[in-house]
Amino acid sequence: MSNISGASSGSSSTWRGRVVGVPTVCWCGAQIVGKISKSDPNPYRRYFRCAYAVSNKLMDDNHVFKWVDEALLNEVERLSSEAKTLEQMVKENEIVFDGVEYEKMVFDKGLMKVEKEVFEKVECVFREAKTNMKKMMILVIIGCMIIVGFVKLI
Template identity: 50%
Template structure:
């Protein structure tokens, strides 16, 4: 383990690009290990380091180095951003679903009203026929009572 003294801006930068979140591999292809700092400026602070750089005791190189707490904050920020995106997508899906359901209900309502109107039209036609038959029957009855009476 090496004595590491670095401020947080230097620690979050890599020579070959910025490592976001918990690093898995160094740019050189080596794995990452977790170590504990023994420096006076950061005693017992955990950090991630390239296995190659640790094995060769390299210092101030371009291999991956990142404080664990900063990596976790990056991970949390990334998860918060993903969560916000998912909430936005969910809101859009709910809006689309609401619009779809509204369209379906309006179509169903229209079909139901058409069927009710058709039923009422048939009932009115049937009612008219019955009324005509009854009026005709009443006229016959009145005529028969005058003829017989």
């Protein structure tokens, strides 16, 4: 396979196992770069290629080469499979989810609601007490001033 022609019939090259999905590193340790084919069979088709193979213009080697559309299709298939597995796990957990756990969850929600209501009422009473305390302090100060005023008159 050429780094400029991509003369592959559409399958990705194999290197110590098949590349599944979007490659990130070649087996040689080099990064993967995106290129565009300039060949007649695959004009302007995008592909992934080993940066080492590109820099050395290697052809028909065993470094990573993969068409972008194939890589993305692999990724979609892999993610679809993972989603199906997760859906199955959720369904299995719903079956295992028995009444005791449901009741515990409902109880916890109810408890949180009651705690919130109690907290709000305590806050309201605290604010009211604080307001009343300020009024009392003002009355005490005014009373002291009146007493001091009477004492000075006598």
